[in-house]
Amino acid sequence: MDKELIRNIAEKEIAIGVDVPYSREVDYITFSRVLKDDRVVASYKMYWLLAILDEVQEGNIEIEFRKLITRMIAYAWYPISKFRLYFGAWDNLGKVVNYISDTYNLKPNINKSELIDFIYNSNDKELNKMIKNLTYNVPHKFLSPFYDGIAKEPSLKTVMMLSKEHKRWIYEIYRNSDEENCIRIREGWDDYLKYNYKIIQGWVYYKLVCFLQKRNPNVPGIAMKLEAPLNRNLTTQTKIWTSIIERKNIIDLYTGLPFTQENYKEHGNLSMDHFIPWSFVLHDQMWNLVPTFKNINSKKSDNLFKYEDYIEGLAKLQYDAFCFVVDENKKEEIEEYRGILRVPDAVAFKAEGSYEEFFKRYKDGTCPIYNIAANQGFKVVNGIYIRS
Template sequence: MNNLNNIPKSLKVDSRYLEQMLDMKNLTNSYKILWLYSIYKEVIRDKNEATVKKLISRMVGLAWHPVIYYKLNLGVQDKISDIVLYINDRLKVSREETEEYVYDFVLNSKDKELNKKLNKISLYVPYRLVRPFYDKHIKNRESFIGRKLNDYEINDYITELLNADNKPFYRIDKKDKKIIFGECWSEYIKDNQAIIQGWLNYKLIYYLQSKNPNTPSIPFKISPPAKRDLTKAKNYWKIIRSEIQIIDIYTNKLLDKTNFNNYGEISIDHFIPWSFVLHDELWNLIPTFKCVNSSKGNNLPDLKEYYDEFCELQYRAFTIARNSNKISSNHLEDYFNVNKELYNMDISDKNSKKIFIASLKDTITPLHKIANNQGYSSWSCKG
C-alpha cells in the first residue's frame, strides 16, 4: 500500500512531510504516531494550541485500550506503555474506562510519579516528530561547526527553526510549555480530516501489528470494544440444555435452578477471552454460572484443569446440534471454520470425537499460548 496516495496534495503545505514524520523505517516507538494523533484530535476541535501535558494526556488515552484492554505490546522501550500500565496498576484506573476519562484523569492528576513520567516524554516527543522538516538544516549546522549536535542542542535548534518558519507544522513555546499549531497545516488537517484519520489509523495498526505479529484482529483493537450480541450462543446452548443436563466445567456443578441460587444464572463464557479473539464463535463459547464468569473475567482458563471437560462438552453439543431440527447449519458454520472436514463428518463414526477434539485443540492451544505470552493471566475457579 502506498500511503502517499492516501494523503491529499495541497497548494498551501507540502503534505509529503506527513509521510516522512511517520516513516515506518524510523518508528521504533509509538510516541510519534500517538503525538500526531493527539494533535489531530485537538485541531479538529478547532483548537489553535494545546499544552504539552494536554497532548501527552491524549497520547495516554489513545494507548489505553490497545495496552490495557487488549494487552497489546507497544515495544520493549516504549515509555507510553509504561505510563499506561502505571495508571492501571498503581493508580487503579479500571481497564473499562473510556479514552476521554483516561485523558482527563492524566491531565488533572497530581500524582508526582505520573507527572515525572509525563515530563520525561515532553523532553523529546515534540521535537522528534517535526525533525524531518529540518534534517538538512541540522546537517548543515553540524557540518559548519564540525561536530554532531547533542539532543538538547538539536531540540533548541528545532525550536528556533520552527519559530522562524513561515508555515511551521507547529511552534514550541518552551516557557509556557505549549504547542501552537500552524494555521496552514491546521486548515489542511480539518479540510481532510476523514482521510487523515484513516491514514493515522493505518499507521497505528501497522505499527501494532509489527510489535504483535501473532495477535488476531489488530485493526479492531485500536478502539474501545463494540457491544456484543450473544443471542445466537444463548439460543444454541438453550436448545442443547433442553436435550441434556450440562455440568459446569469450572465448578463441576449441574446447571440447574438449585445451583443458580448459589452461583447466579447462566452466563455465556468466552473460553479464550473475547478481548483477545474479538469474536463470538460457538467453538469458543460455553455456558457457566454468572458469578463464575465474572470471577474469570479477562483471564485464561487453566488448560490442565479444564481443557478436557471443555472439549467433551463442545463435542456433545455439536453432535446434538447436528441431529437437531431446531439448529440450522448456519449456526454450526462456526465449527466448520475450525475444520472444513467437520461439515461432512459422520458423527456415528468411532473416530469422529477424536477428529473433532483434535481440530478444536489445534485452534485453541496456539491462541491460549499467544494470549498467555501477551500477558493474559491464568485462572482457576476457587468456589
C-alpha cells in the same frame, strides 16, 4: 460522467507515493514522511498526531505538551491495559499506562474523556514525571522531516528556535505565559488538518496497526484492539437501508439484481458491505455502507472494487440515503454525511444543493480515502456483476 476524468481526478487527489491529501497551501509532501517506517521506532509519533488532530478538531491551535501527552496515554490505554499489546523496547507508554492502572485500579474500558481529565489534572508526582519524560522526544522529533538538511539530531531547544523561523513547518514550539511548553499550529495547517481529519486519521490508524502487528505477530485482529469496541451492531443502518430499498426500489450496486425474495434465497440475506474495507476505515458510517447480498459481501471480503467503475452508482445510492436520513431527521447519520461532504450544515446543503454538488463533494471526500487504502496494500479487484 467520463470515467477517464474520474480516474484523472482520483490520481491527483493522492499523489503517487504520498499517503496524505494534496494541498497547495501546506507542505504536504514533507508531512507525509513523518510516519515513514524508517522514522518510527515507537508509537509516539502516531499517537502525537492523533492527539493533534483531536485538538485541532475542537478548534485549538495553541496546545500544551501536557494536553497532547495526556491524549497519547488515553489512546494507548485500551490496547495496553486490555490486550497487553507489546509496543516495543523503545516505547514507554506501556509503563505509564500500567502505572496508572495498577495505582488507581482504573478499568480498561473507562470513558476516554474521563481518563483524559483524570490524567491531565493529576497531582501524582511519579505520573507527572513520566509525562514530562515523554515530552523530551516526540514534540521536536515529530518535525524531523521538516528539519532534514538543516540540523542533525537537534535538541528540543534548537528545534524550538528553528520552528519560529520556518513558517512552512506544521507547528511552532514555544513557551506560554505560564512557562509551559506548547505547540502552535501554523496558519493553513489548521484548516488542512481539520478539513482532512478523517483521511489523516485513517492513515495514522493504518500505520499504527502495521507498527503493532510487527511487534505482536501472533495476535489476531490488531485493528479491533486499538479502542474499546463500540457495539458493532448494524441493525440501525440495516433498517435505514431496508426503508430506502422499499421506497426507491434500488438494485444491488454490485450485481445489478433487485432485492427480491428470490434473489435473497439465491444470494443470501441483505448485508451491509463497507465499500472501503472496515479494516481500513474502522467505522460503520452510512456514507461507506452498501446494501448487498450476504454471499456477495463475503466474496468481496476486504478487497476494493475499482473506484471509477462504481463511483457513479455508489454516489446515486448514497444520495438516496443522504436525502432519506435528512428527511427522517436521523441526527447521527446526518452528522456522518456532514463530515464526509465537508459542509457546515447537511440539512441546509440538502435543501439548497443539487445531486451534482453532492456527487462532487462525495467524490472529493471518498476518493482520497480509497486511494490511501489502495496505496497501503488493499487489493483492487474487478467487481461482481450478474445481471446482463
